[in-house]
Amino acid sequence: MYSGFRATCKKYHPIRVILLSAIFFACSGDINYTPPEGSKDIAITHYSFGKIIIDGKTYENDVAIFPDGAVKSWQAKINHAIQLDDIKDLIDDSTKILIIGIGADKNCTLTDDIAPYCQSKGVELAALNTYEAVKLFNKRTKTGLAACFHVNC
Secondary structure, three states: OHHHHHHHHHHHHHHHHHHHHHHHHHHOOOEEOOOOOOOOOOOEEEEEOOEEEEOOEEEOOOEEEOOOOOEEEOOOOEOOEEOHHHHHHHOOOOOOEEEEEOOOOOOOEEOOOHHHHHHHOOOEEEEEOHHHHHHHHHHOOOOOEEEEEOOOO
16 A cells, blocks of 8 residues: 555656745746845835835835835725825825836726826826836836835735
8 A cells, every 4th residue: 555655646747846945936927126226215125925025115005106215004095996096195296207006916997087087197107007106116217206006916
């Protein structure tokens, strides 16, 4: 019986390896970022589903980064439907770009009035899955940059 069990384990061993690889791959989408040495700009140093680290502080809820660099908890009034009222406070006279992270799986939607409002204010709008939104935030010049991130779905 022992030799039969051993043969069965050998037979299914490749499946376990594939499953472990799939689990590792699923977690490999995490973003880790190290700002350039000497940089004083705000940076998102980590993002994974449900967790974001901004300048060393961990948030496990949605967050907004204002043009002045202030970071605050943020949440759309209607879950998964971002409305104009949800983002208006992020736009002031200094705002040049608004980045919206619409969830890891892009489950948030934007109401139709957001894009025309941003355009009327001369603000570039980028609505992306949160992984891509974080990458874009870290690449862009911080002057005039505002962002909000749905950190889950």
